[in-house]
Amino acid sequence: MSVMESLRLWxxxxxxxxxxSRRYMRLNESDMRAIRMLMQAQKQGQIITPRDIASEVGISSASTTKLIDRLVAAGHLIRAPHPKDQRSICISVTPETAQAARETIGRQHARRFDAAVAMSSDEREVVIRFLTALAEADEPQGDLTAQ
Structure with missing residues (x-):
């Protein structure tokens, strides 16, 4: 099996x-991106506003409002007054959603960790070099719309 075939399978x-994971949590891709971003921000003690979510997910402010409304109604997010800007609100993930995501992600990461641990140190170094080179090769170069 070739490297590229193995990569495609992964x-x-x-x-x-x-x-x-999206089906289990009954979320779409934008919802999942927003929740992942919020969980990471909460872990780092950051305050997240609807504008931050719009920027991360790449949607309009109107779509962000709908996304937040939907996730609040479903019990995934909480709206609260912004602690420093009374004109704004901040958004956070509910403890229940955070726990469900951690459990799902935790199992996934444990299996990936097991696969990495099964390799020798030399094998891991080769994989690290390959994945780093692949990430660098996939960086956009110039205007992708140019012919």
Whole structure:
């Protein structure tokens, strides 16, 4: 099996796992991106506003409002007054949603960790070099719309 074929298989498995997580939590891709971003920000003690979510997910302010309304109604997010700006609100993930996401992500990371631990140190170094080179090769170069 070639390197690129193995990589394709891993990407398919990763996509399938992400889709299963979205179905389990009954969320779409934008919802999941917002929740991941909010959980990471909360972990770092950051305050997140609807504008931050719009920027991360790449949607309009109107779409962000709908996303937040939907996730608040579903019990995934909480709106609260912004502690420093009375004109704004901040958004956070409910403890229940954070716990469900951590459990799902935790199992996924444990399996990936097991796969990495099964390799020798030399094998891990080769994989690290390959993945780093791949990430660098996938960086957009110039205007992607130019012919």
């Amino acid at each position: 990407r398919e498995a990763d996509r399938a796992l992400a889709e299963a």
